Amino acid sequence: MFSNNQKISKRQITRLLIYDITGISTLLLPAMLARIVGKDGIFCIFFALIPAYLFTALMGALQKKMDAPYPVYIRKKSGRAVSSVIFAVYYLYSILLAGYVLYVLSCLIQTSLLKGESYWLICICILALGGYGIMGGMEDRARIYEILFWFLMIPLLLMLLLAARDVNPDYWTPVFSSNLSDFAKGTVLVFLFYLLICFVLFLGAFETKRGDGIKAAKTSLKVAALLNGAVFLITLGMFGEKALQGMQYPVITLMSMVKLPGGFFERQDAFMVAIWFFTIYALVNSSMFYGTEVLKHMIGKKGKKRYVLVTLVLTFLAAAMFYRSAFVLRMGEKYFLYIGIGFVVLIPLLFAIFSRKKSGEVSE
Amino acid sequence: MSDKEEKKQENTPVVKDLQENIRGYKEIFSDCADIKMREMTLGKEQNVGCFVAYIEVTGGSAIFEKSMIGNLLNSLGNCSKEEIWKRLNENARGLSDVSPFETMEEAADGMLTGDTILFVDGYDKALKIPDKGYPGMGVSEADSEKVIRGSNEGFTDSVKTNTALIRKRVRSPKVKVREIKAGVRSKTNVDLVYIDDLIYPDVLTEIERRLDGYEIDGVLDSGIIEQLAEEKWYSPFPQFQTTQRPDRAAMAILEGRIVLLSDNSPVALILPTDYNSFIQTSDDYYSRWEIASFGRMLRFIASFFAMTLPGLYLAVCNFHTQILPTTLLLSFAAARQGVPFPGVVEVLLMELSFELLREAGVRLPGAMGNTIGIVGGLIIGQAAVEANLVSPIVVIVVAFTALCSFAIPNEEFATAFRLLKFAFIGMSAWLGFFGFLLTLLALLIHLSHLHSFGIPYLMPFVGADVTGYEDERDSFVRIPIFLLKRRPIFAKRNNRVKLRRKE
Numbered sequence: 129m130f131s132n133n134q135k136i137s138k139r140q141i142t143r144l145l146i147y148d149i150t151g152i153s154t155l156l157l158p159a160m161l162a163r164i165v166g167k168d169g170i171f172c173i174f175f176a177l178i179p180a181y182l183f184t185a186l187m188g189a190l191q192k193k194m195d196a197p198y199p200v201y202i203r204k205k206s207g208r209a210v211s212s213v214i215f216a217v218y219y220l221y222s223i224l225l226a227g228y229v230l231y232v233l234s235c236l237i238q239t240s241l242l243k244g245e246s247y248w249l250i251c252i253c254i255l256a257l258g259g260y261g262i263m264g265g266m267e268d269r270a271r272i273y274e275i276l277f278w279f280l281m282i283p284l285l286l287m288l289l290l291a292a293r294d295v296n297p298d299y300w301t302p303v304f305s306s307n308l309s310d311f312a313k314g315t316v317l318v319f320l321f322y323l324l325i326c327f328v329l330f331l332g333a334f335e336t337k338r339g340d341g342i343k344a345a346k347t348s349l350k351v352a353a354l355l356n357g358a359v360f361l362i363t364l365g366m367f368g369e370k371a372l373q374g375m376q377y378p379v380i381t382l383m384s385m386v387k388l389p390g391g392f393f394e395r396q397d398a399f400m401v402a403i404w405f406f407t408i409y410a411l412v413n414s415s416m417f418y419g420t421e422v423l424k425h426m427i428g429k430k431g432k433k434r435y436v437l438v439t440l441v442l443t444f445l446a447a448a449m450f451y452r453s454a455f456v457l458r459m460g461e462k463y464f465l466y467i468g469i470g471f472v473v474l475i476p477l478l479f480a481i482f483s484r485k486k487s488g489e490v491s492e
Numbered sequence: 493m494s495d496k497e498e499k500k501q502e503n504t505p506v507v508k509d510l511q512e513n514i515r516g517y518k519e520i521f522s523d524c525a526d527i528k529m530r531e532m533t534l535g536k537e538q539n540v541g542c543f544v545a546y547i548e549v550t551g552g553s554a555i556f557e558k559s560m561i562g563n564l565l566n567s568l569g570n571c572s573k574e575e576i577w578k579r580l581n582e583n584a585r586g587l588s589d590v591s592p593f594e595t596m597e598e599a600a601d602g603m604l605t606g607d608t609i610l611f612v613d614g615y616d617k618a619l620k621i622p623d624k625g626y627p628g629m630g631v632s633e634a635d636s637e638k639v640i641r642g643s644n645e646g647f648t649d650s651v652k653t654n655t656a657l658i659r660k661r662v663r664s665p666k667v668k669v670r671e672i673k674a675g676v677r678s679k680t681n682v683d684l685v686y687i688d689d690l691i692y693p694d695v696l697t698e699i700e701r702r703l704d705g706y707e708i709d710g711v712l713d714s715g716i717i718e719q720l721a722e723e724k725w726y727s728p729f730p731q732f733q734t735t736q737r738p739d740r741a742a743m744a745i746l747e748g749r750i751v752l753l754s755d756n757s758p759v760a761l762i763l764p765t766d767y768n769s770f771i772q773t774s775d776d777y778y779s780r781w782e783i784a785s786f787g788r789m790l791r792f793i794a795s796f797f798a799m800t801l802p803g804l805y806l807a808v809c810n811f812h813t814q815i816l817p818t819t820l821l822l823s824f825a826a827a828r829q830g831v832p833f834p835g836v837v838e839v840l841l842m843e844l845s846f847e848l849l850r851e852a853g854v855r856l857p858g859a860m861g862n863t864i865g866i867v868g869g870l871i872i873g874q875a876a877v878e879a880n881l882v883s884p885i886v887v888i889v890v891a892f893t894a895l896c897s898f899a900i901p902n903e904e905f906a907t908a909f910r911l912l913k914f915a916f917i918g919m920s921a922w923l924g925f926f927g928f929l930l931t932l933l934a935l936l937i938h939l940s941h942l943h944s945f946g947i948p949y950l951m952p953f954v955g956a957d958v959t960g961y962e963d964e965r966d967s968f969v970r971i972p973i974f975l976l977k978r979r980p981i982f983a984k985r986n987n988r989v990k991l992r993r994k995e
Binding site: 137138139140241245250253254257260261263264268270271272274275391392393394395396398399401402405406 | 818925953
């Protein structure tokens with residue numbers, strides 16, 4: 129009998145993580161990398177896999193030591209006061225991430241599909257669906273993305289293949305023209321996107337088999353790197369470095385330029401936005417979901433709906449702040465880059481180093 | 493009658509005094525002109541009184557000549573008093589399907605199932621003896637779920653006949669039939685048919701629990717049971733599969749599912765179910781795999797367009813015209829010239845007209861039902877276009893959407909798409925392709941939350957690794973039948989092999 133035990137398989141985790149990483153990264157990375165490091169961005173995409181894999185190994189090592197789900201383990205190891213601070217950091221990270229990604233998605237919809245429509249309306253609609261999506265739990269979330277996976281990936285790969293015909297390889301050269309500092313910045317930027325796998329630690333309670341999350345993280349990093357590499361090379365090859373630097377969403381512009389054989393559609397960028405709609409929504413949903421889980425452990429009282437409501441409200445506020453204030457937006461980006469990376473890597477590192485391995489199964 | 497009096501009457505025993513039994517029985521069925529009661533005498537010396545009661549149409553005029561009750565009475569006609577009682581105790585019960593009752597109420601219930609009740613003086617039980625039964629339609633062709641290849645038999649209104657139609661196809665002693673009474677006053681017979689070693693016992697327990705969860709006056713159709721027993725009543729998607737085909741039901745129990753048959757209903761309920769089950773048809777397995785796969789893919793695509801096509805049309809034409817080639821766009825614009833309504837009004841007008849036509853076609857008798865299709869489709873549609881009320885493109889879109897919904901094999905499942913279509917129209921008209929995506933995502937979230945007796949509705953497209961991806965082989969496409977070796981997720985885990993090649 130199929131039991132609704134909120135456990136998800138490795139396949140489901142992999143697809144979830146691929147969505148989480150590739151959606152936002154394929155949208156924003158090409159222009160960002162072109163601005164920071166120019167043509168060498170392709171190397172940053174693959175070089176950033178090194179710290180990403182190291183982080184995955186760190187998570188794997190920590191998971192072996194854990195005898196309980198990650199939030200429970202933090203509570204056990206560090207006591208109530210310290211764990212509350214750690215939860216607060218994670219919660220802030222989740223909310224800001226959700227708010228930022230929601231802001232990006234709402235702006236994308238506003239510019240690509242609904243010019244002139246209210247940002248608030250778009251934001252609230254996506255948020256409402258985000259809340260609805262969380263209510264079913266992890267298993268229900270995973271099902272949506274599992275079923276959508278090939279419906280999104282196949283059109284994307286097809287469009288990239290068609291776009292590749294018009295690429296000018298001269299735009300890719302000369303390479304190694306950036307300095308070390310810019311290269312490091314570019315790598316850190318890419319690593320920031322890859323760091324979205326940090327939520328794997330929270331997946332421990334939902335894995336069917338222990339270790340599935342880590343394996344899924346490795347696979348999703350590979351896919352993310354390949355996809356981002358392909359998108360970067362194609363957008364660079366189509367537009368050139370200077371034009372790419374000035375674009376907001378180069379991959380969407382790319383989709384508008386690709387001609388499908390047969391001529392039934394003149395442009396299909398509006399349809400292709402659906403890919404980013406679903407993938408970026410997945411990240412909004414994931415961030416809010418993990419944020420809700422952290423909040424639940426932080427406060428410790430029962431009742432799912434109130435935590436979801438609080439998370440929704442705070443996410444909306446974060447998205448509103450990012451929209452209304454360019455200063456807050458800049459600060460938010462800096463937070464992710466410097467503080468976010470630091471905490472998200474530091475917390476599991478400290479636990480991995482200073483806690484002893486306990487025997488026993490992961491249980492709630 | 494008050495509850496107290498009803499309770500007192502529940503336990504009125506059958507006594508040896510025939511006259512008292514007669515008095516009690518006549519009191520129960522006072523003012524029932526359709527209940528026939530006859531007093532007779534039995535025995536060699538005609539000194540043993542007996543009393544026979546039956547519903548008029550369930551016993552014919554030949555009741556005493558050819559029926560089982562007639563044979564029984566004839567056989568007791570030459571016995572002494574003591575022999576009569578001995579025979580009733582020993583031999584009468586040797587007759588198949590004769591049931592003794594110890595209370596008047598049980599006897600009354602027994603007669604109301606369509607059989608005859610016999611009381612004998614000096615015998616403290618009432619006997620229910622099988623008879624002609626209630627009138628009903630015979631086995632005829634199924635109204636819906638037409639197939640190109642395969643049996644055309646359909647279920648009838650009689651639960652006994654329907655059970656027999658399934659047993660005819662699965663001749664195994666492992667096929668179990670559990671009978672339940674539903675409806676406090678209607679006491680409708682409800683049969684749960686399943687194969688003992690294939691089902692998960694939890695599912696059977698759960699359906700029994702749900703059937704027992706309500707006290708309702710009457711169950712007149714399986715539809716009432718379906719609505720009372722489903723988990724998410726607000727979902728437009730049915731959580732029970734329905735069928736009027738015995739072969740479909742037989743296939744279902746061979747997959748490890750349970751079939752629920754209700755008396756007076758030709759529609760069986762199959763549980764658990766999933767999205768994939770609604771798209772499958774019986775002749776998917778009778779036809780070769782290429783055409784079966786093609787049909788399946790067509791139906792899946794049809795189910796998507798049945799819901800989304802009008803919304804997509806509105807989104808593209810009102811918000812994202814850049815998608816269409818210029819020539820097509822100009823053609824659409826030319827077709828819409830002179831139409832005074834916005835696109836959404838056009839679409840809603842045509843959709844609602846079509847729904848009215850469909851409803852009228854169902855309600856009208858026989859030949860007129862066919863005529864309405866011609867009247868509606870050709871005359872009204874053509875007239876509306878020529879009057880510039882709607883554009884021809886909208887007529888084509890609506891007609892194609894209707895065709896797509898007709899391609900969905902299960903009517904209850906197709907209803908969900910018919911209803912959701914309006915949500916897509918509304919959201920697409922309001923927010924264009926973004927509205928379309930929001931609705932699609934909301935639908936996916938809803939479907940991901942939906943279960944049918946523990947089985948996720950989106951199986952086997954999700955969680956397919958549970959069955960080693962076997963169920964996916966019989967979903968979007970149907971692989972050759974000799975490769976479908978395992979039963980789907982519904983069957984008990986350790987009993988999933990259904991096909992083996994003999995070496």
